[in-house]
Amino acid sequence: MSIQNLNTFDPFADAARGTDEGVQDALVHIRIQQRNGRKTLTTVQGLSSDYDLKKIVRTCKKEFACNGTVVEHPEYGEVLQLQGDQRENICQFLTKVGLVKVEQIKVHGF
Amino acid sequence: MAEEEFIFDPSLKKKKKKKTGFNLDAAMSEGSTASPAPESAPTPENGEMQEVKEGTPEMDDMEMFGKKKSKKTKKKPFNLDELTDALPDSNAKEAGAGEEGSEKEQAPATMSAEVESFDLEMDFSKAKKKRTKKRPGLKELITKEEIVGDGDDKEIECGDEWIGSERDYTYDELLERAFNQLREKNPEMATGEKKKFIMKPPQVVRIGSKKTAFANFSEICRLLHRMPKHVLQFLLAELGTSGSTDGSNQLIIKGRFQQKQIENVLRRYIKEYVTCHTCRSPDTILQKDARLYFLQCEQCNSRCSVAPIKSGFQAVANKQQRQAIRASKN
Numbered sequence: 001m002s003i004q005n006l007n008t009f010d011p012f013a014d015a016a017r018g019t020d021e022g023v024q025d026a027l028v029h030i031r032i033q034q035r036n037g038r039k040t041l042t043t044v045q046g047l048s049s050d051y052d053l054k055k056i057v058r059t060c061k062k063e064f065a066c067n068g069t070v071v072e073h074p075e076y077g078e079v080l081q082l083q084g085d086q087r088e089n090i091c092q093f094l095t096k097v098g099l100v101k102v103e104q105i106k107v108h109g110f
Numbered sequence: 111m112a113e114e115e116f117i118f119d120p121s122l123k124k125k126k127k128k129k130t131g132f133n134l135d136a137a138m139s140e141g142s143t144a145s146p147a148p149e150s151a152p153t154p155e156n157g158e159m160q161e162v163k164e165g166t167p168e169m170d171d172m173e174m175f176g177k178k179k180s181k182k183t184k185k186k187p188f189n190l191d192e193l194t195d196a197l198p199d200s201n202a203k204e205a206g207a208g209e210e211g212s213e214k215e216q217a218p219a220t221m222s223a224e225v226e227s228f229d230l231e232m233d234f235s236k237a238k239k240k241r242t243k244k245r246p247g248l249k250e251l252i253t254k255e256e257i258v259g260d261g262d263d264k265e266i267e268c269g270d271e272w273i274g275s276e277r278d279y280t281y282d283e284l285l286e287r288a289f290n291q292l293r294e295k296n297p298e299m300a301t302g303e304k305k306k307f308i309m310k311p312p313q314v315v316r317i318g319s320k321k322t323a324f325a326n327f328s329e330i331c332r333l334l335h336r337m338p339k340h341v342l343q344f345l346l347a348e349l350g351t352s353g354s355t356d357g358s359n360q361l362i363i364k365g366r367f368q369q370k371q372i373e374n375v376l377r378r379y380i381k382e383y384v385t386c387h388t389c390r391s392p393d394t395i396l397q398k399d400a401r402l403y404f405l406q407c408e409q410c411n412s413r414c415s416v417a418p419i420k421s422g423f424q425a426v427a428n429k430q431q432r433q434a435i436r437a438s439k440n
Contacts, residue, residue, distance in 0.1 A: 110368075
């Protein structure tokens with residue numbers, strides 16, 4: 001079906017990516033958890049520890065009009081928690097501000 | 111794969127609709143995008159790219175039309191939004207980075223196209239009354255393609271102008287010739303006929319107010335040729351809940367879930383753990399080797415590792431549990 005030779009391949013794609021920024025390298029997992037009733041909780045795991053998560057959560061709270069905290073986890077490091085289903089919001093926010101690239105975001109849940 | 115679809119389908123379906131004369135320009139621009147070296151003026155090319163980009167989802171929608179109405183209506187605005195989101199972004203990038211930007215921009219576009227077409231492939235065959243709509247839609251497509259085919263013949267004539275004449279051929283002409291021949295020799299490729307991977311829709315029933323039953327869970331596992339344990343693990347990790355199978359092999363999940371939500375998660379499961387990452391055929395085997403899961407394709411014999419299932423961070427949502435944890439810490 002596909003003709004591999006005709007695909008454009010940029011041999012320097014990786015190099016270009018490397019010089020861009022080295023702060024956020026791991027995947028950012030955005031998950032949703034159901035609480036009682038219609039309530040939900042959004043967690044953001046994997047943000048680089050070089051970022052000040054408290055500041056991020058502060059702006060997120062203002063932007064999405066929800067509450068949120070930073071939780072320290074022994075295995076996963078600092079994790080953002082936001083009230084409600086903020087998956088779309090947080091995705092857009094993180095990419096808009098330039099903290100995380102689109103391909104680094106992984107959204108879980110239904 | 112997606113790249114190739116780019117070159118074929120938009121010119122086949124969308125642009126043909128408008129006018130045939132346009133196609134040559136499109137082919138020219140395609141030629142310039144397909145070849146890595148020559149950088150054409152960014153702005154007109156960009157315009158073309160936008161068209162191409164818009165072409166693919168629309169085409170997808172067209173194909174989607176008959177199968178699932180609700181899906182389509184939901185999908186379309188989202189796609190367009192995404193597009194409009196993506197477009198200014200890429201424009202800005204282009205302004206900043208020149209031609210490199212355009213290449214980068216191409217990559218996400220192809221990605222999205224790939225994802226889209228992938229979604230298409232696994233439609234959960236739900237259509238009952240929609241079947242009736244499907245037929246005419248397909249016929250339309252076919253007739254359109256026939257028209258397109260006629261146009262191609264003309265193109266071949268005009269594409270081979272240089273054969274009789276003295277002048278040398280240009281790159282674009284050669285490229286066009288190559289593609290025309292490809293299309294001629296493989297008609298099924300040009301029409302974009304793919305073997306569709308058809309799944310049964312999951313039957314999801316609410317049990318009481320807090321639990322959900324996934325009635326045909328074992329059947330779906332059998333259809334996918336995957337161990338129920340593995341599917342269960344993935345489902346529960348993705349949904350962030352707990353659950354188990356009961357006596358009649360249906361899956362009971364804690365929490366309220368709707369059918370389409372489960373369907374979404376299943377779709378993701380199929381994408382990651384069922385279809386081959388290289389050729390996308392569903393004829394694969396999942397093996398465990400040295401603690402890692404490997405996906406072995408029966409069609410193309412490719413073998414690649416798949417991501418492990420991790421549930422990741424789970425917040426403690428229950429107040430009593432949280433207090434218990436706090437008490438244990440002190």
